[in-house]
Amino acid sequence: MTESTSAEQVGSSRVKRGLAEMLKGGVIMDVVTAAQARIAEDAGAVAVMALERVPADIRSQGGVARMSDPDLIDSIIAEVNIPVMAKARIGHFVEAQILEVLGVDYIDESEVLSPADYMNHIDKWNFTIPFVCGATNLGEALRRINEGAAMIRSKGEAGTGDVSEATKHIRTINGEIKRLTSMSRDELYVAAKELQAPYELVAEIASTGKLPVVLFTAGGVATPADAAMMMQLGADGVFVGSGIFKSGNPEQRAAAIVKAVTFYDDAKVIADVSRGLGEAMVGINVSDIAEPHRLATRGW
Amino acid sequence: MGARPAETAVPAGLRVGVLALQGDFREHAQVLRELGAEVSLVRRPEELDQIDGLVIPGGESSVMDKLARTFGLAEPLSAAIRGGLPVYGTCAGLIMLADTILDGMNGQQGLGGLDIVVRRNAFGSQTASFETDLDIPVLGDKPVHAAFIRAPVVETVGPRASALATLADGRCVAVEQGNLLGTSFHPEITGEYRFHQYFLQKLVAAAR
Numbered sequence A: 001m002t003e004s005t006s007a008e009q010v011g012s013s014r015v016k017r018g019l020a021e022m023l024k025g026g027v028i029m030d031v032v033t034a035a036q037a038r039i040a041e042d043a044g045a046v047a048v049m050a051l052e053r054v055p056a057d058i059r060s061q062g063g064v065a066r067m068s069d070p071d072l073i074d075s076i077i078a079e080v081n082i083p084v085m086a087k088a089r090i091g092h093f094v095e096a097q098i099l100e101v102l103g104v105d106y107i108d109e110s111e112v113l114s115p116a117d118y119m120n121h122i123d124k125w126n127f128t129i130p131f132v133c134g135a136t137n138l139g140e141a142l143r144r145i146n147e148g149a150a151m152i153r154s155k156g157e158a159g160t161g162d163v164s165e166a167t168k169h170i171r172t173i174n175g176e177i178k179r180l181t182s183m184s185r186d187e188l189y190v191a192a193k194e195l196q197a198p199y200e201l202v203a204e205i206a207s208t209g210k211l212p213v214v215l216f217t218a219g220g221v222a223t224p225a226d227a228a229m230m231m232q233l234g235a236d237g238v239f240v241g242s243g244i245f246k247s248g249n250p251e252q253r254a255a256a257i258v259k260a261v262t263f264y265d266d267a268k269v270i271a272d273v274s275r276g277l278g279e280a281m282v283g284i285n286v287s288d289i290a291e292p293h294r295l296a297t298r299g300w
Numbered sequence B: 001m002g003a004r005p006a007e008t009a010v011p012a013g014l015r016v017g018v019l020a021l022q023g024d025f026r027e028h029a030q031v032l033r034e035l036g037a038e039v040s041l042v043r044r045p046e047e048l049d050q051i052d053g054l055v056i057p058g059g060e061s062s063v064m065d066k067l068a069r070t071f072g073l074a075e076p077l078s079a080a081i082r083g084g085l086p087v088y089g090t091c092a093g094l095i096m097l098a099d100t101i102l103d104g105m106n107g108q109q110g111l112g113g114l115d116i117v118v119r120r121n122a123f124g125s126q127t128a129s130f131e132t133d134l135d136i137p138v139l140g141d142k143p144v145h146a147a148f149i150r151a152p153v154v155e156t157v158g159p160r161a162s163a164l165a166t167l168a169d170g171r172c173v174a175v176e177q178g179n180l181l182g183t184s185f186h187p188e189i190t191g192e193y194r195f196h197q198y199f200l201q202k203l204v205a206a207a208r
Helices: A013-023 A034-043 A055-061 A070-079 A093-102 A138-146 A164-181 A185-195 A199-208 A224-232 A250-262 A267-273 B025-034 B045-050 B061-070 B074-082 B092-097 B194-207
Strands: A027-031 A047-050 A084-089 A106-110 A131-135 A151-154 A214-217 A238-240 B015-019 B038-042 B053-056 B087-090 B098-102 B114-119 B130-134 B144-148 B153-157 B162-166 B172-177 B180-183
Touching: A013 A151, A013 A214, A013 B130, A013 B144, A027 A034, A027 A250, A034 A047, A034 A070, A034 A250, A047 A070, A070 A084, A070 A093, A084 A093, A093 A106, A131 A138, A138 A151, A138 A164, A138 A185, A138 A199, A151 A164, A164 A185, A164 A199, A164 A214, A164 A224, A185 A199, A214 A238, A224 A238, A224 A250, A224 A267, A238 A250, A250 A267, A250 B061, B015 B025, B015 B045, B025 B038, B025 B053, B025 B194, B038 B045, B045 B074, B053 B092, B053 B194, B061 B074, B061 B092, B087 B092, B087 B194, B092 B098, B092 B114, B092 B180, B098 B153, B114 B172, B114 B180, B153 B162, B180 B194
Parallel strands: A027 A047, A027 A238, A047 A084, A084 A106, A106 A131, A131 A151, A151 A214, B015 B038, B015 B053, B053 B087, B087 B180, B098 B114
Antiparallel strands: B114 B153, B130 B144, B153 B172, B162 B172, B172 B180
16 A cells, blocks of 8 residues: 555546536535524435525515625534535626635525626636536536536526426426437537537537536425426436425425435335425416516526 | 446346445446446345445435435345445445444444444535545556545544555545445546456455
């Protein structure tokens, strides 16, 4: 046995994307207090997402939604052992700098908060900490990856408890990937132009048949069945926001969603864990929300 | 990815399980298949009966521990390990195999088997995650390129276990003990096949 001699390299794409690989098959839960973070960890969350208000409250209270207070983030980091993620506004690179020094494990550049820049997203290559970004389609996912995102979550309509938008976007992304795999090279040039994404990334996906980063899904997931459906549609894992702590029995619902994600293809297990969970979050139908008030359309 | 080595001679009928409760189990399954092994994913106790060895992947050890207990897998798996089942654990898998876990979750017990004390998430937050090269003579002269992601370290190697690799600062990051093998890092994501080959050799020898 000998000692290693070479230097250690931090912040590489491999370790950034690698952490997301380790979260696969898991549930990442939104929490607004250390007490909620404790419940999430005890229920089997693979990571927690620290934010000031869950999307359902951002939606009902309105106003500008920003990065959380550093004290809140510190208290959540101190409370749990699992990875802690936190949200920065789209384009707000200083919020991201703050989250990096706070010792968060992943930054979500999120449309759930009010965008800080309507032209540019954060240049994520500049950071040692990895980023996850939302996407409604493949072109948007590839633009985020090109900016340095190490993980993608398909967007749903956050804070509604209505899973239909999440379904639409994961189907869209996976459908567009499938289409690329059947194209010849001359067609891929056109596809790259139409997707508004770099040709190299488009060509890579055409040959591998998958994104070069992990793909979770988010937005509107409220039940174990919702989560299992996202997994059957090809998600690597699930974010649950308002669905847990806006429900009648957060502890039990959170644990049930975790089990449903592991046994996503076993209807008997999903049926068992779906029993007696109490009230799900009340929910808003996405079709009742006027277009300008939809969060998924933020980001481009 | 590195150059793929030749397939290991795994006799037909031998089957390697990959614990598929959570984590990067598909990456392990892929590496094992490329090495010529028959692979099945393991989530239920009855699936343990069909395997000749098991890989426990990277992921969140506390979640795997909880699910293994809830679905009745932890006890039979612990018993199988005590009975000599070859098992290779990476990162979270190493934690699961440790006899003693430091900085674990409330009630986190693991499966045990390796006579070591392991510290969970020993390097700090994700910004401290890193890649480096390790010299591991048992795998040959070419250094192992290793990715450490919120990784554990082996703080104490007990008398029944032996260290296979250390970092420059002397901390132990790979161990073996009989049919058990554990690494703090993730060969399955760096195109490194030698650990899986080494494990398959243990598995083949144990099946004889």
